[in-house]
Amino acid sequence: MSKHIKLYIKNMVCSRCKMVVKSVFERMEINTISVELGEVELKNNIPENQKNELLKNLRAFGFDLIDDRKSKTIDKIKTLIIDLVQNKNNDLKTNLSEYLYQELNQDYNNLSNLFSEVENTTIEKYFINQKIEKVKELIVYDELSLSQIAYSLNYSSVSHLSNQFKKVTGFSPTYFKNLKSIKRKQIEDL
Secondary structure, rough: OOOOOEEEEEOOOOHHHHHHHHHHHHHOOOOOOEEEEEEEEEEEOOOOHHHHHHHHHHOOOEEEEOOHHHHHHHHHHHHHHHHHHOOOOOOOOOHHHHHHHHHHHHOOOHHHHHHHHOOOOOOOHHHHHHHHHHHHHHHHOOOOOHHHHHHHHHOOOOHHHHHHHHHHHOHHHHHHHHHHHHHHHHHHOO
């Protein structure tokens, strides 16, 4: 199975930007799998001459391609964070910046600046969002108590988890859990 190619695009910050970038790819007849803020996923790599043409077309609209080395670094940061949250039960013995520094052997400030520039969010916010997605998943599975979830994801307390959950989702974990059970009941009534 071939790995899909991701191109990272600088200055892509809104849904209108996504439409413009998508149209550039369509006009050049480059097949995309997805176009998200800051990144485009392709089925296949594109030849260098086509990449240069693409760069010219993107720059005409104020966008820019981020070089492959930087793209790979961003991919590695995301992969490490997702793996940490999903598979390692957030078994973080140091802080996130130290963990990324150790894994990537690059200065955290440089990693942080690159990530923010491309993703329009900080590494910390990305990490928090991944953790909250995991919390939602665990709430829906309904196998662990909130304190067990907090412990497994390295939160200092249930209230810390609850506050962060509410800040990201707008709901308390309990309200979110009740929403899920209400939806389940409605489906069962059909």
